[in-house]
Amino acid sequence: MAAHSAVLSMSKIIKPFWGGHLGNTVKVFGTTLTSHRNKSSLTRENIPPPAKYGGRHTVTLIPGDGIGPELLNHVREVFRFSCVPVDFEVVHVNSAVETEDDINNAITAIRRNGVALKGNIETKHTMAPSVKSRNNLLRTSLDLYANVMHCQSLPGVQTRHKNIDIMIIRENTEGEYSSLEHESVSGVVESLKIITRNNSLRIADYAFKLAREKGRRRVTAVHKANIMKLGDGLFLQCCREVASGYPDITFDSMIVDNTTMQLVSKPQQFDVMVMPNLYGNVVSNVCAGLVGGPGLVPGANYGHVYAVFETATRNTGKSIANRNIANPTAMLLASCMMLDHLKLYDHASSIRNAILNTMNETRLHTADIGGQGTTSEVVQTIMRFIQSKGQLTSEY
Amino acid sequence: NRFQLEMQTVTLIPGDGIGPEISSAVMKIFETAKAPIRWEERNVTAIKGPGGRWMIPPDAKESMDKSKIGLKGPLKTPIAAGHPSMNLLLRKTFDLYANVRPCISIEGYKTPYTDVNLVTIRENTEGEYSGIEHVIVDGVVQSIKLITEDASRRIAEYAFEYARNNQRNSVTAVHKANIMRMSDGLFLRKCREVAENYKDIKFTEMYLDTVCLNMVQDPTQFDVLVMPNLYGDILSDLCAGLIGGLGVTPSGNIGANGVAIFESVHGTAPDIAGLDLANPTALLLSAVMMLRHMGLHDYGNKIQTACFDTIRDKKVLTKDLGGNSKCSEFTADICRRIQDLD
Numbered sequence: 223m224a225a226h227s228a229v230l231s232m233s234k235i236i237k238p239f240w241g242g243h244l245g246n247t248v249k250v251f252g253t254t255l256t257s258h259r260n261k262s263s264l265t266r267e268n269i270p271p272p273a274k275y276g277g278r279h280t281v282t283l284i285p286g287d288g289i290g291p292e293l294l295n296h297v298r299e300v301f302r303f304s305c306v307p308v309d310f311e312v313v314h315v316n317s318a319v320e321t322e323d324d325i326n327n328a329i330t331a332i333r334r335n336g337v338a339l340k341g342n343i344e345t346k347h348t349m350a351p352s353v354k355s356r357n358n359l360l361r362t363s364l365d366l367y368a369n370v371m372h373c374q375s376l377p378g379v380q381t382r383h384k385n386i387d388i389m390i391i392r393e394n395t396e397g398e399y400s401s402l403e404h405e406s407v408s409g410v411v412e413s414l415k416i417i418t419r420n421n422s423l424r425i426a427d428y429a430f431k432l433a434r435e436k437g438r439r440r441v442t443a444v445h446k447a448n449i450m451k452l453g454d455g456l457f458l459q460c461c462r463e464v465a466s467g468y469p470d471i472t473f474d475s476m477i478v479d480n481t482t483m484q485l486v487s488k489p490q491q492f493d494v495m496v497m498p499n500l501y502g503n504v505v506s507n508v509c510a511g512l513v514g515g516p517g518l519v520p521g522a523n524y525g526h527v528y529a530v531f532e533t534a535t536r537n538t539g540k541s542i543a544n545r546n547i548a549n550p551t552a553m554l555l556a557s558c559m560m561l562d563h564l565k566l567y568d569h570a571s572s573i574r575n576a577i578l579n580t581m582n583e584t585r586l587h588t589a590d591i592g593g594q595g596t597t598s599e600v601v602q603t604i605m606r607f608i609q610s611k612g613q614l615t616s617e618y
Numbered sequence: 619n620r621f622q623l624e625m626q627t628v629t630l631i632p633g634d635g636i637g638p639e640i641s642s643a644v645m646k647i648f649e650t651a652k653a654p655i656r657w658e659e660r661n662v663t664a665i666k667g668p669g670g671r672w673m674i675p676p677d678a679k680e681s682m683d684k685s686k687i688g689l690k691g692p693l694k695t696p697i698a699a700g701h702p703s704m705n706l707l708l709r710k711t712f713d714l715y716a717n718v719r720p721c722i723s724i725e726g727y728k729t730p731y732t733d734v735n736l737v738t739i740r741e742n743t744e745g746e747y748s749g750i751e752h753v754i755v756d757g758v759v760q761s762i763k764l765i766t767e768d769a770s771r772r773i774a775e776y777a778f779e780y781a782r783n784n785q786r787n788s789v790t791a792v793h794k795a796n797i798m799r800m801s802d803g804l805f806l807r808k809c810r811e812v813a814e815n816y817k818d819i820k821f822t823e824m825y826l827d828t829v830c831l832n833m834v835q836d837p838t839q840f841d842v843l844v845m846p847n848l849y850g851d852i853l854s855d856l857c858a859g860l861i862g863g864l865g866v867t868p869s870g871n872i873g874a875n876g877v878a879i880f881e882s883v884h885g886t887a888p889d890i891a892g893l894d895l896a897n898p899t900a901l902l903l904s905a906v907m908m909l910r911h912m913g914l915h916d917y918g919n920k921i922q923t924a925c926f927d928t929i930r931d932k933k934v935l936t937k938d939l940g941g942n943s944k945c946s947e948f949t950a951d952i953c954r955r956i957q958d959l960d
Contacts, residue, residue, distance in 0.1 A: 347806075351799035358797060382730035398746075398763070403800040409767035413801040415746070419757030446848075452751040453761040479851050483859030486834055487729070500794075504852055507827040511834035535831055 273335040279564050282331040282338040283310040287317055288538035290341015293553040296601045297339065300554065303605045303615050306561065306569045311335060315356055317344040325356045329363050338530040339560055342538045354401050357536065362395050366523035367421060368428045369394040369502060371534040373509040373519055378582035379591050381514050388509055389438065389494045391429040392502025394523055396421050399499045417453040417498065422460035429496035430468045443475040444497035444505060457498055482508055510535045517549025517590040520556035529563050531556040546596045549588040551577060576607035626912060629681045630657045633691025635886025636896035641691050643898040643949040644905050650953040653909065653917045658685065662693065662704055674707055682712065687912060688879035689905055692886045709742060714871040714879060715769065716776045717742045717850065720907065721857040724866055726930030727939060731860045736840040738857055739780065740850020741773040742871065747847045765801040765846065770808035776872060777844035778816040788820035792829050792845035792853065805846055829853065865938050868903035870911065878911055880904040894944045897936040899925065924955035
């Protein structure tokens, strides 16, 4: 019985390599197998951002649920004010329906435009287990294999730990999030965690390339290979292989439970961290909490061709939705990351500087960082900072 | 108004490395406190039984089965020894299904987090640590996470019982049912069902990532947390980090048939073994947890107060707590305080 289901699950894994989305995955397969040691097409700089006509980019916008819609409206407001040459194609995804039409439309739109900015789409428990997480579907269909999060202590925000500067690179498509589950006997459920050599090499390669690009000294792999000897053992082995090609960067590894313990006592010891999906979820949330909370940290999901930007901790924030108290910083910083990706560097820095200056004004802090400011006050102040720098702004 | 309680036997497993010295420190403190405990020392090594299966020595098993309560020091983890780890063997032998770690901030041992007072209850037999892994094709590995109805119900029931017996207000189930719909969904369903029978305890559910996020910002919002194996491993170590690390964290393992083994969860520290430098706090606090489990709350409170007072005083701290004293000096100070308390 177990063997039978293992074969079924195997076919689910093997199929994407040779069936389905042939174009991207063959490219991935090919480059990873033959040239993962060379530079070239794996860095996103070489891929021109598509969907640019008349100097204006088109970006897919998925409002999502909870605080997503209001925060993304603020992003549009700031972009309009700063005359950013980006048009948004809005695609709504209804989390209450069981069919996958909405999310498939969103995926098609992202394929067309190449870049997206999204809020989190809620996954309702009341629906049947066959209704999979929409966010997860999006990530796996577009093969957004690297989730990158940069946690930095912001000067204006009070936290228990200072001087944190950690880059977290998390494998985004496989591992525990493979959504392969079955009930073999009544009352016994098996959930499969898949680790593959290709994806592990790919993410390790991404991590080391990024570390080199940003001038970072150390990469730490987070794992639990003492217990999951084959799965995490394979991941660790792949990281070591890639590490040998980067002698200028120190590589070490740490078990995930020790990692969390070290993070809450001495987070300054970490530089770049790379890990499989679930540990990435835990570690990125711990780090986001250490630098001040979910409202401050932006996140990016990169694939070879597509990029999707969102808040790092992917919260829906249902309880604070539509009350004008959500912190717009994370979403706005994510939009700046998107502007960098589109090579609109000037606009990105101007908005980013405005955000950081606003962060220094304690009276404007929103509730999540201990203040009483409202979202609209923060956004207005950001726009005022942008205007004061002399950039071209619109009147509305 | 003191009546002599009859002596209760406890199986003591000193362990390796610093195990023996911290065990004798604990025994000395208990003697000073006149706790009604008779220690039965046993050694635990892996031996091959009939049929080729690895097991613990029969005298150790016999002692535990009779006394039902055990206190264990750190055990060496073998690498390529051909047999599984001793902790795993103990877990399998006594079906230790619940790992309980109360994390309470120690006054006097400063960490960035104050006022932490929570308990993590981790399912210890299945989940991601089932050890079932296969290589499907070369380069593709599959690890199986197993969640069963019985184990989930058992751990949920233990969590609510613990909350009730220890005057805790709420139990939070930690899960990732948005991604692992069926497995964590089953765990969550069982928790909800058990919660129906414990209406006096508040039951909430929270995603693992939200718990992590909130834990490092404000740990005071949590009370009792119940979760499957892997999340429990990560979260219990995270919480230990909040209060100061594994050197000061107690831990208890509850098994079927009323067996309970309390242990220190730090390593064997072979580099300082035998040098009288070890910190016995973790084992001592686990022993206090054991006293409470046995209903000997007075003795437990007395020893805990003495221990915390010594740490707060900062005069005779061991090296890992920031001081320069020996283990024996630290122990002697605690004993002195216990005598003063009487």
